[in-house]
Amino acid sequence: MILNQFLPVSKADMALLGWETLDFVLISADAYVDHPSFGPIVIARTLLDAGYKVGIIAQPDWRDAASIEVLGMPRLAFLISGGNMDSMVNHYYVSKKRRKRDSFSPGGVMGKRPDRATIVYANLIRQRSKSVPIIIGGIEASLRRFAHYDYWEDRVRKSILVDSGADLLIYGMGEHQIVEIADFLNAGLEIQYLQHVDGTCFMTNAIDMFTDALILPSFEEVSTDKRNYAAAFKIQYDEQDPIRGKRLIQQHGDRYLIQNQPTMPLTREELDWTFNLGYMRDYHPMYKAAGGIPAIQEVKMSIISERGCFGSCSFCALGFHQGRIITSRSHESIEKEAIQITEDPDFKGYIHDVGGPTANFRIPACENQLKHGACKHRQCLYPEPCEHLNIDHTDYEALLEKLRAIANVKKVFVRSGIRYDYLMHDQSDSFFYTLCEHHVSGQLKVAPEHIDEIVLDYMGKPSGKLYGAFVEKFEKVNTELGKEQYIIPYLMSSHPGSTLKSAIRLAEYLRDIHYTPEQVQDFYPTPGTLSTCMYYTELDPRTMKKVYIPRTPREKAMQRALLQFKNPKNYDLVYEALMIENRKDLIGYNGKALIHPREKGQGDKQKHSTHQKRISPVKKTKKRR
Structure with a gap:
């Protein structure tokens, strides 16, 4: 069934469609944008195409449990998504300071969703109903399906299935799983018996029947021993393959988290079908007075x-x-x-x-x-x-x-x-x-991320020499075409393995190519990544060898400042870093210096202004327009 209009968000919308009840109610931490770039809506329209009635509750008031009942109780299940971003990443900078803007909310206003949205919404439902099945999915649930390090609390949290009390977790993109689950529920199979669907996780009291599974270190083991955490992550990392991946089990107290094998990706024909489900390709009209949803501008x-x-x-x-x-x-x-x-x-x-x-x-x-x-x-x-x-x-x-x-x-x-x-x-x-x-x-954005070979090795990125060759070729090709175009490199500071020496090497590279980045991204330890495992455990799970972690706010600030050493506000941090590493040779007036010496009576101020227009790493002799 293709519905060439917005899905119902109210009882009045349901009445216009002649729907008395819904099969599924999808609760999303994002505002309702009916576009294939928004994962929750892809799932909703996939179910609709399979013949099920679906309604949307976008950003319910988590302080009022009644807000999840505006469409009534669904016949088959509640579906919950934390949105297109993990709600904690949506809310906080890597500094853990609160962001001021939420691009997935009306008018970009912050505060329309709770922290840990998936858990909060699931608990709201359980306040109103103990029996309606709850299925969670999306990026927040997918990347938190095992016991995981949580950067914002600086501790290992249990699987999100435990904290949410949900019945089933869909990981990955979800189209295959959701239709199979819907068909089983519609046929009368109770959700506690849905233990065989690929691409799903669930909790159980017994594991005797799962004889083909790999056993991970338990939550208790990974939360108290970092080597166990690294070992558990390595198994998860290795088995995320739909062809050779095995079922995984991780004990949480007296219960067990089961991850079934990953599902096969969609075929080309199925992916084409996913993008042809009658999307309105815009935000819901109810947001117009608030100024719309900013995130649509990036994808429309x-x-x-x-x-x-x-x-x-x-x-x-x-x-x-x-x-x-x-x-x-x-x-x-x-x-x-x-x-x-x-x-x-x-x-x-x-x-x-x-x-x-x-x-x-x-x-x-x-x-x-x-x-x-x-x-x-x-x-x-x-x-x-x-x-x-x-x-x-x-x-x-x-x-x-x-x-x-x-x-x-x-x-x-x-x-x-x-x-x-x-x-x-x-x-x-x-x-x-x-x-x-x-x-x-005019500008091509690419992501070398760093130039130091040790850091690049931990990042899994190609060598700095290859990036240099790419820049030269880009310049050559554009010269032949008679175009003046530039490369804008994305760079990351404070990644595991990055020392002050590494950051200084990158600063020297930026000096040599006459480029000052306007923005620098500090490494952000988010769930589900190899680098986050390194950050927490100080081990590379691939080798179990020690990894240096720039952990203190001061060192992170110094590494970030070195990448923007021309900014006068960064002078003290750059100076401190150079003194720590005994790189006084980079303080002076010659072409190799990063900063000028301090002058008597100037305190912490530089004599000269270090403001400089950004220079292209491609056209070193020409300033950017």
């Missing part, structure tokens, strides 16, 4: 072309959520969406992005991955590309050419992230030239 004129990522950066949880197997949409499906975008009244001729987790991953990593699963102890790109890796931009290049030819399209940009190492290892330069000629908006 953009196209998701694939899912999955075999890049496996240590600080990214994509492999733990979407998996390493790439599924891409057909050209026909994407062209159809592009035409829809051109018909939007707000369309100005520009498609802002065509990509996904990694824009230029359009094909699976290799044939072996599809037959036997992703390699357990080997990455596709790091430290060097696997000999079996398929490196081919032909399909992506052809897709972008078709999109450029659509009537009323002036430009098609690629902004969701290019893996420059994958691009550099392509034997053909055709896509490199196409990218620079047609799909860069």
Whole structure:
């Protein structure tokens, strides 16, 4: 059933559809935006297409349990999503200070959702009903499915299934699981017997029947012993594969968390279907008076072309959520969406992005991955590309050419992230030239993250030399094309393994390329990532060797300041870092100095102004416009 209108948010909406009761009520910590970039709505429309009646309660008042009853009790289950972001990441900076803006709420106003939204909403439901099944999913639930380190409380928390009291947890993207679960519930199977659906987790009192499972260290063990935590994470990390992955068990007190094997990713045909479910492609009209939902602006004129990522950066949880197997949409499906975008009244001729987790991953990593699963102890790109890796931009290049030819399209940009190492290892330069000629908006954002080889090793990122070669090639190609375009590198400070020496090396690199980043991202320990495991345990779970962790606020501030050493406000921190590392050679007036010496009577102030316009790392002799 395709419903070419917004799903019901009130009893009045239900009456207009002739629905007396709903099969499922979906509660989301985000405002209701009916767009395929918003995961909760994809699940809702997937169920609708399967013949089930679904209503949306977006951002209920968590201080009033009655707010979850505005659509009545569902016939089959409540569904809960923490939204497109973990609610704690949504609320707090890495400094743990409260953010002032929530892009997923009306008018960007903060305070429309609680901390740990999934747990709070589930507990609200249990206050009103002890019997209605509760199913949780989305990024918040998915990445907190095991006992996990929680950065905001600085401790290991139990599985979110325990704290929420939910009956079932769907991890990953969820379309396969939700329809299978709905059909079983609709057939009369009680939710406590739904223990066989791939891509789900549940709690149980006995494990005798699960003879094929791997046993993880228990919650009690991982919360009191960091080596046990690292060992448990390594098993979880290794088994997140739908072909070779095994069922996992982790004891929590006198109960057991069971994770069934990951589900297979959608096929191309299924992914095309997911994006053709009658989305309104806008926020619900009820938010218009509040100024709408800011997050829609980032995606309304953009196209998701694939899912999955075999890049496996240590600080990214994509492999733990979407998996390493790439599924891409057909050209026909994407062209159809592009035409829809051109018909939007707000369309100005520009498609802002065509990509996904990694824009230029359009094909699976290799044939072996599809037959036997992703390699357990080997990455596709790091430290060097696997000999079996398929490196081919032909399909992506052809897709972008078709999109450029659509009537009323002036430009098609690629902004969701290019893996420059994958691009550099392509034997053909055709896509490199196409990218620079047609799909860069003057600036290409890429993510080298760091330049120090030790830090890059912990990050699972390619060498700094390869990034340098990419910058040179980018300059060469643009010169040949007669274009003046620039690379904007994303950089990260204070990642596990990064010392003050590492940060100084990166500062020296930035000095040499005459580039001062406007923003620097401190490493943010979020659930589900290898880097977060390193941060908490001070161990690399891949080797169980010790990892240096910049943990104190002062050292983090120094590392961040070194990346913006030209900012006068950072002078004291940069000076302190250089003195600690005995790098007085970087204090002076020569071309190698990061800062000038302090002058007598000037206190902590520099003599000269260190304000400087950002200089492109591509065109070193020209200032950015």
